[in-house]
Each structure stands twice: as structure tokens, then as C-alpha cells.
Amino acid sequence: MADTVQHAAETPDQEQPWAELGLRGEEYHRIREILGRRPTSAELAMYSVMWSEHCSYKSSKVHLRRFGELSQETPVGKLLAGIGENAGVIDIGQGYAVTFKIESHNHPSYVEPYQGAATGVGGIVRDILAMGARPVGVMDPLRFGPLDAPDTARVLPGVVAGVGGYGNCLGLPNLGGEVVFDRSYAGNPLVNALCVGVLRHEDLHLAKATGAGNKVILYGAATGGDGIGGASILASESFDATKPSKRPSVQVGDPFMEKLLIECTLELFAARVVTGIQDFGAAGISCATSELAAAGDGGMHVDLDLVPLRDPTLAPEEILMSESQERMMAVVEPGDVDRFLEICRKWDVLATVVGEVTGDGRLVIDWHGETVVDVDPRTVAHEGPVYERPYARPGWQDEVQSRGTGGLRRPTGGDELRDEVLRLVASPNLCDKSWVTDQYDRYVRGNSVLAQPEDAGMIRIDEDTRLGVALATDCNGKFALLDPYLGAQLALAEAYRNVAVSGARPVAVSDCLNFGSPEDPAVMWQFTEAIRGLVDGCRALGTPVTGGNVSFYNQTGTTAILPTPVVGVLGVIDDVTSRTPMGFAVPGDAVVLLGETRDELDGSAWASVIHDHLGGRPPSLDLDHEQRLAELLVGAARTGLLRSAHDLSDGGLAQALAEACLRHDLGVDVVLREGVDPFVQLFSESTGRVLVSLPEDRVDELERTAAAHQVPTTRLGRVGERGGAYVVSGSFSIPLDELRARWQATIPEALGV
């Protein structure tokens, strides 16, 4: 027998497993206060999952509000939907809008790398779909433990295969992302997934249930016992003790089902039979019903026994909490239901009317005619606990910042420089990532203009006008550890610059904030500083934060990961054929460095690779310079001034030159400046710098334009011959074959493939 509302009222003293469900004592009491009685086990399931950190943002909410202070205008128009919707929507002109968002799927990907990563892609794609957009591309910023750690050999191939398997089956190009190794991620890899979608302005759909009498339709896959973990405590204790005591906490995805769901949903939108829509993410039906009802103007009544089940033994609590993949919920006017179901049948998508919108402001869920849930949906979805977690700058921060790279031995002379350039190029974080990216389809759909290893991914939106968007994600967690405020801004600036080098104008931001435990005041301080940095940075750059995700509790034991605020920047380009790629293109072209190089080696790849050192202060940042630099690059793309442009980041000029050479197997001949340590010129990670190449006869034009934007230029040398060498005059020379061999060998050797 189900634990009904009536039964709950009659048995106020029945013990309930709130602690096992992750609720705190005061949270459980608050639920009792809200309801005026003890919750039924179904209600307890809903509250516990919706009030979890993952769904309620209870530790981050007070800080995330600051993103709302930012102007809701982008440099190209206003936001059509912002934070709080499934994903932000940006007007990009010509009647088009794009929506993009990054989310994390970190913990499931550690437990079961393939399925964890695969369902991470599936989840973010449904978020984009729920806005009314056609998903057109994905990107995956990934973080793993050391490349030579035994567990990385399990997690890395599994995650990469999962991302590729799901995305490739869906037919979505993977345009880029990051692969970063650091020992802090050893027991806690980060799998962040970004999706971008395109829609016409008039097709925007929002998640709300309005209009009493409208029908609630569940469509997509049947509901099974996936990912319900905690809810099984309820089921096994209050009902059937013979059930499997531990339900798995992972879900298995089915990309072919998701593909049907995408096409079906887009046809439903086109047929105008959808009033409101919500994807199923974490917390399944609990989340979809309470969020839809809370955002609407009335209530909702659902008959839970109508939900199609894959496993008929599931209890109502389990159905409410199931995280079975590839499901959506729609609110449909009664007159449109037949048409809705007909379209679903066409796509072989199971669709069931499970309830209707009501006018009484309550979310009521029945199970075989008996009421098991009767709550105010706002108390479930929006009015959960909010914590002002204590935060404090940790005592060790000063010590870390005082331990700069000043005392480290710097290379002198050509042989040492050459050796360290090669060691950096071959290091796990700077080596060739094509073992990873070659498992992803980056050209499917035929609109990929730029993809890995370019600085930004770029896709064409309109074949006739050639309008397109570019995307980049970045974060240097080492910088964020040294100074979380500046580290977050450096991540923003790098992603912004990566979009600008491609010729696209950066317009909006989505972020995925990966941190340790919010109950640790030091971590909470890192988090608040990162948000403060992002808000100030976005304000300066004029790019609003349109949405994102917070992932806490990323730690192994009590050791938190490096603070990792991954920032995704989206840019708009009027004509994708005018894009600027990253690799040297024509022998004899002039090579010029934009921006200024200072002695900034703290937190650098050089310090990490050569000396295993992390300490000091991250490089300084001038957001005004970044903006002028971006304007210069966007203008240069329009006038076709540059043959290539490549952002300088990890590994500095040494690494940027190697990557620009290896792209098309063209050498380079560089003359470093007199009077400045060649080591600093090669390895410093000063920000706001871009390596460009262009025809010799247009160098004057570049210098004039750069001067107009107050961007310093340094003539470095010339692009060399095909199959030539990476030459620093008077210092060293590395044949490209040798450079490439070192660059390519690292990952295959470590994985034995």
C-alpha cells in the first residue's frame, strides 16, 4: 500500500529516512512545517532530491544572484531569455537566436565513465532542445588525474568514448573543448558538456505550465530504475524488503532515442501544439512537474500510475526520482492533444497524457486513485533552503602566493631552451589531443567551419547569408588556485580572446563552476571570489552571463580539486568565410606578436612541467586591452588582413609557435628581441597576446590598425618552408618532424594504444 497523504496525516510519528536521503534535520522539520504534517514518502523523495545541492543551488544561490546585476544586453542585441530558464537565448540578428549552456556530469563519469559522459551530453542537448532550438553542436571541457595514473587509463578512454559515442550517434559535431590533466582531479574527473542550438525568434519556448485544463504529456523513453540511488531506501524500507537493496546510481543513455526525441520535439514545436515544455534532467518527474507547475499560473494534477514503466515493480517514490534518460514533459491544450500524440507516433516516441494543469496552485500526484503528493510546487522547486555558507580566505593563500617562481632555475643558452620547448610540447597538457578529438565527429551536419585544434569552434548558421557563431571554453585551474578572482577573469579573458582570434565578436558567457565542498570555508571563498571576478569581468567586457551550472563536492577525501570555473564564450561572425584560422598558412608570410610580454612565469606551464611548481601570482590582466585587441582581430577578419591568428596561453610563445607550425607543417624563423631574456619571451604567459601571420606587404596596415587600437606589435620573423624547422635565430632549431613526433607521442604512449 502506498504511503498516502491521509496515511501520513494519521501517522505523524512514523520514522522517516530523511538523513539517508541527504536532508538535514532542520530541512526535514521545515518540510513538516510547510505541509503541516509529516511528508509522505513520495513527498519526502521529491523534497530531498529537489532540495539537494545539485537541484536547489542552496549554497550558491546567494552568490549567483550577482550575475543578475549584469546588463541583459549583448553587444549585438538583447537576451531573449536569461538565467533561470533552461538555457540563455541570444539574439544574433537576421531573425536568428542561439542558445548555449554548459553543465557538469562529474560524479557519474567517475563511477561509470562511458555512460556518465554519454548521459552528460544527452542532458545538455535536451536543455537546449527545451528552449525550442535545434541542437547544432557540442563541446566538452574535460579534466582528469595525471596522465600516467592507473585510474586515468580507466576514466579517460571511457569518458572520451562516451562523449563520442553519444554525440556521434546523435549527429552533432563536437567543435572542441579542453583536455587537462592535474593530480587534483585524480579521484574526481570533471566532465563538462556544452551544447549550442539555433532557433528563429518566434520559436522560443519557455518552461511553464499555464492554462487550467491543459494536458500534461510525458513523452520519450519509459521510466526505469536508473539513477535513483537514494530513493530505494524509501522503497525498500516502507514497502518491499525483497527488492534489490541498492539501485544503481548511474543511468544508461540511448542516443538513438534522443535523436528521435529531438526530431519529434522540433516537429511538435513547428506544429505549434506545445504550450510549455521541460526536459528531464536530474530528479526526473519530481523536477519536471514541480518546476513546470511553479513557473506557471496554477497547479498540476498527475496520475503517476499512468507513467509508462520499464520495470513494473517500481514504487511511486522511485518513479518520481528516476533519472531515466531521453524523456520530456509538455503542456498541451486539450484540442492539440490528438495532433501531439500523432506526431509522437510518427517518430516512434512513446507519449502519454499523465495529468493536467489545475487552477488551485497545488501539485497533486495520485497513485492508483490515492493521493501520495499534495504540495505547493513553489516550496519544492524554488523555495528550498538557502545557505549563507561561511567563507574565509584560507591561511595558506598568502604562503602559496609568496612562493613565486623567482627562485627556479631558468634555462640559458640555445640547447637548454630547445630541450625545454620540447619537454613542454610533449607534456600531457600541451601535447597533441587528436587521440581524443579524432573519436568525435566534428563535421557532421556540414556546417563546421572551425573545430579542434583551432582556438574556437565555429559553425555556420545560415548557408545563404553565411552568418555563424564561434565558441570557446577555457579555464586555467592553476591560476584560479593562486588567485580565484583573477583566475576566473583569466578564464573569461582567454575564452573571449579565443573567440576573437577566429574573427567572431564575443557576445555572451555561460559558465560551469566546478569546486570542492561548499562546507569548507576556503572552498566557499574561492567560489565567491570566482563569481566576483566573473561579474566584474563580464561587466567590463559587456558580455552577460546567460546561464550555467555549479558543481560542488568535487574532491577526493578532503582534498578539493583546483578551483575550476570553466567559462564558455559565444561570438557572432557575419560571414564565416572571413574567419581567421590558427595555423601558419603561406611560407614567407610575416609573423607578428600582438600585445606585450612581461616576466610572468608564476603558475605557468613551464613552472609546472619543468619544476613541478605551483605558487606565486597569476599573470596580470587588462580587460580594456582585451577588448581593444578583440576589436582589432574582428576588424582584421572583416578586411582579410590576417592569414592566421593564434592565442597565446599555456606554454606562452614557445607553445603557440609550435602549434601554428604543426597545423600545416610550415616552419618558422623567429628573431627574439635584444635585451630581453629569451626564456621570458618564449615561456612567459602574459595575457592579451596573439600570434598572427600575414602577407609581408600588409604589415604596415596591421601596424597602423594596431596602433589605432593601442595594441603593441612586435615583428617576430617569417613563416618558413613546408616540412622545415622551428627556428629561433642564434639560439636553436627544431626540425618539424622531431617537434611533431614529440608532440604526438604522449597520449598514445601513456595509454598504450
Add this chain to the structure above:
Amino acid sequence: MARVVVDVMPKPEILDPQGKAVTGALQRLGFAGLAVRQGKRFEIEVDGEVTDERLDEIRRAAETLLANTVIETFAVSVETQEQAAAQGQPA
């Protein structure tokens, strides 16, 4: 020479996209009322006698490699001579 069989199945509560695809295909071909879950079977030829120690070893092997115990279950059984012989004969 004895034969040990390891049967691996997706856990009952886990989605089985392969089984689902086969179920759908059977329905389209007119085989109604058949719900399929698809697993895999390993036939292992064992040198010498199948002792309890040997079976424990095979269970460890199954846990390590043959099954992904996060999402799959497995069962280990010893195939008798008669079973093996019956399998070899046409139906």
C-alpha cells in the same frame, strides 16, 4: 577439459538499448508479445579440473573484465559433458 560459462546481463533496472531495438524489430516483423533483454555469453575452456578455487578465479575474472558490474550482473556455471554434447547436435 571442462567448460565454464559466464552469462552477463544488463542489470534489470538498467536501460538496455540493444534489447529494446531487438524488441522493436521483432514487433515490426510480426513477432508480437516478445520483450527482449540482450546480454552476452562467454564460454571458457578450463585446463584441468574445475575446482571451487578455479571457479572463484573465474568469478574474479568476470568481475574484472567480462562484466561491468556497475551496470551488469553475471552468473558463472559449469557446463556438463551432456550439455556440451547436446549443444553440438542439430535441433
